[in-house]
Amino acid sequence: MSPTVRRRRLTAELKRLREASGLTIDEVAQDIGVSKSALSRIENGLVGVKLPVLRALFRVYEVTGQQAEFLERLSSQAAQKGWWQYFAAETVELDATKTLIGLEEEASTVNDFSLTFLSGLLQTRDYARAVIRGATLDASDEGVENGVQMRLRRQQRLGDLRLWSVIAEEALMRPIGGPQVMRAQIEHLIAKAQSRRITVQVLAKEHREHPGITGPFVILGLEPPLNLKAVYLEGNLWDACLEGPDEVALYERTFDVLRAMALSPQESLERLQTNLENFT
Structure with missing residues (x-):
């Protein structure tokens, strides 16, 4: 625990x-x-x-x-330190980020809506490096690499938890890190989407207005004895972890609407393949 x-x-x-x-x-x-x-x-x-x-x-x-x-x-x-607290401070400087990782360590379910970037649980090493370097002003090379290693370490939980990721298609069209990096990232996503415990749905670009347009979010579910649900929100200079029942319920309804609007898992695989071909 x-x-x-x-x-x-x-x-x-x-x-x-x-x-x-x-x-x-x-x-x-x-x-x-x-x-x-x-x-x-x-x-x-x-x-x-x-x-x-x-x-x-x-x-x-x-x-x-x-x-x-x-x-x-x-x-x-x-009071003991979690593994994430041994990385450089700049990669975990926000309290809610520490909370996210700590809850992620014990979560049984993670429902993620990605608007601009893919979920950290699904990023390749090179994609993660490009995202962190681009999003973090004045980041040192060491700080960037620590951030990359943290994301890869978080992915070790993928075999145990149930991940459902809804991805706005615009995130698949943005050439983060360049065409080669993006192609490898989408190939990785296609492989993960066929895993037994991972579901990936693409929210097609044709949906110009949708309830997730204000930003990405993650809903984490923990089983008893804690029996907790929490929502993680992230911005450039802030993040937050919400645990109020009404707040969580609002984001659960939002996620339900988003996955109802998104392509089916099989259609999403086909759309991922289409986006992959854009980065040849």
């Missing part, structure tokens, strides 16, 4: 314990001597929980014995 998921599991349990006790965040924060915002950030998984605070919460919630030992162990494991 990744540190990100351990933290989510810990904080979800702390929130459950507070609600079971019938106490508000204000009441608990005042009792243990922290601010309401600090406790809220802990319950939302935005920050870790230090041992003195954790033990103060145990006192308030009357947590003892094996349950306390388990939660302390979970807290310690959540």
Whole structure:
């Protein structure tokens, strides 16, 4: 279990314990001597929980014995570094990016809508290098290569999770890295699209208006005990990870509409082949 998921599991349990006790965040924060915002950030998984605070919460919630030992162990494991944190800081400088990778490590399903670039889980080495170099101002060669290695490392999860990727056709027409790189990328995509656990659909360029036109997004699903769904959004200078039920539901409906509008998987393979021929 990744540190990100351990933290989510810990904080979800702390929130459950507070609600079971019938106490508000204000009441608990005042009792243990922290601010309401600090406790809220802990319950939302935005920050870790230090041992003195954790033990103060145990006192308030009357947590003892094996349950306390388990939660302390979970807290310690959540504080460990994930593999992605050993790469150069510039490749993981945004908190939500760290959250994405941490959740990706444990996700059972990933639904991805790609508007401008292909999903990092489906990129070739050369395509990833071209995207990172083009999108990152003043990136060092080392920073670019670290970013490439991170994306390739993330792809090791493809054998375990269920990936459904809807790709706006414009992303297939843009010659990222040049014709040779793009041709190899589309060939790679065709091969992956025939994998048992990967579905690829192309949203044909004829659809000029669609609900994904405002930007790409990723929906991650994690099975129990965490039983979590989250949406990852990314921009040039920002990213965000949304976990609110209403927010997630909106993006799930959006994804359902997009894949209904997109070509079928078989038609998408044919359209991929057509786009491949444009890069001879």
